Amino acid sequence: MADTMIGVIGGSGLYDLDGLKDARWQAVETPWGTPSDEILTGTLDGVAMAFLPRHGRGHVLSPSDVPYRANIDALKRLGVTDVISVSACGSFREAMAPGDFVIVDQYIDRTFAREKSFFGPGCVAHVSVAHPTCPRLGAACAEAARDAGVTVHEGGTYLAMEGPQFSTLAESKLYREAWGCDVIGMTGMPEAKLAREAELCYASIAMITDYDSWHPDHGEVDVTQIIETLMGNAGNARSTIAALPTLLGKDRAPCPHGCDRALEYAIITAPEARDPAILARLDAVAGRVLTRS
Template sequence: MDKVIGVIGGSGLYDIAGLEDRQWQSMDTPFGAPSDALLTGWLDGVKMVFLPRHGRGHRHLPSTVNYRANIAAMKMMGVTDLVAMSAVGSLKEAYAPGDFLVVDQYIDRTFAREKSFFGTGLVGHVPFAHPTCPRLSEICLTAGQEVGGTLHMGGTYVAMEGPQFSTLAESRLYRSWGADVIGMTGMPEAKLAREAEICYACVAMITDYDCWHPDHDAVDVAQVVATAHANAERARALVAALPSRLKGPQTDCASGCNRALDGAIMTAPDRRDPEMIEKLTCVAGRVL
């Protein structure tokens, strides 16, 4: 089976240009409906699946995005490599608005979201020490370098609940932890991608300095939106550079992303809830 590239668009990125045979496809999953219809098509001979995380027109709050349905839909569409574009604030002077950063770690501060496909009657625990795929992250880095602009490799993303921006005390706290960027959508998306055995990378698109910065003590939504839309043009170019680097048959991930469920299910076979088995087959069918 050939690789299928999935892209989840963040603030300002609601479409992918240049797709051949493009079609918006509505679908449902055992976890409900995803944020919007999925845009499918072909780019440089590679199948692409695109989903605007907040829906076209930005209709969903970070806390009301159905992350489980979004990842389940990507899995059901055969996605093997998933690149998430995410608008973030910077927690370090060196990372300026307009810069991109390829994330490799997360601190999860969200609390009002469903964070796992598993549950009562079917318990699973996946390894998550390294939450992004190194191979796919490196490909995002080289694609980003090709299209230009400042791009940083490796950084920690604090995922906050929102939808309000940080208090000054919170912003200072996250900086003291050594975190690099802050956003509202990185979690539980990355966790769910791991449970679905999809290679996942995140390109964080910096829109502002958060409120810790003396020149940015109150995050201005108009400024964030303007920078997000400017970032979106470069994000589209980065996405267009991915197929040439990913085309070809699917192979085992050296980091084990596509085998993450090996040994992960704790519930004894004779104690597993049949309804849960049916529900999870779309993402965990390989081991169920």
């Protein structure tokens, strides 16, 4: 049985974590480049924690510029077992109001300017993302958020857009009415796909800041409105995260949904045809399966 290590990727408004014992920021080198920032490590209630600000401290990276592969590799390299993604989002549902949290369980990926896989020529793999988040981890996030006094919606489809601009009215109506999406954001993909390739359990806490541009009574999105709601959401996110070590526990059993075994049959390239240079870059992400081939 392995030890739990919770990795938190903080989105807009969440750039650090309070209360960590033996906290320190440390640089992590990866074969995929430099992560968004140094990673804050420590323990909380006896459970190892790692925190990475997705946009960097001071919010210096746009959604398209976030080094998603380096971020996931760095967390895996540190020993993270469970990744909690915290991000701001817009809502397509009246009942999902600004200030509420949504535990995302599905995505529609409309991003186009990002590297979306660790694998490629020299080592090809196909993982399943039919269910891209971990139900066990998502349930723990929902319980923690409720305990923090937050209105939580369990389950929702997240439209991942490229950004950095917000949606047009026509796009907002399309995603809401024709595609049945619940929330919209700019950072959920390819992060969730990469976490699955790295055999990490992944859950997404989407913090609603606005109604995008579809709502006739709320007008178009503006950054002033978002920032105001972000401040309240960030405090609730910290309270939610603080409850997770107790809920998840220090001892971690194998994931009942198989997230930690996602590569078991995913690598297609024959062992003798694999490119050693690519394999070297995959040491943290796929070392479990590559070392036995």
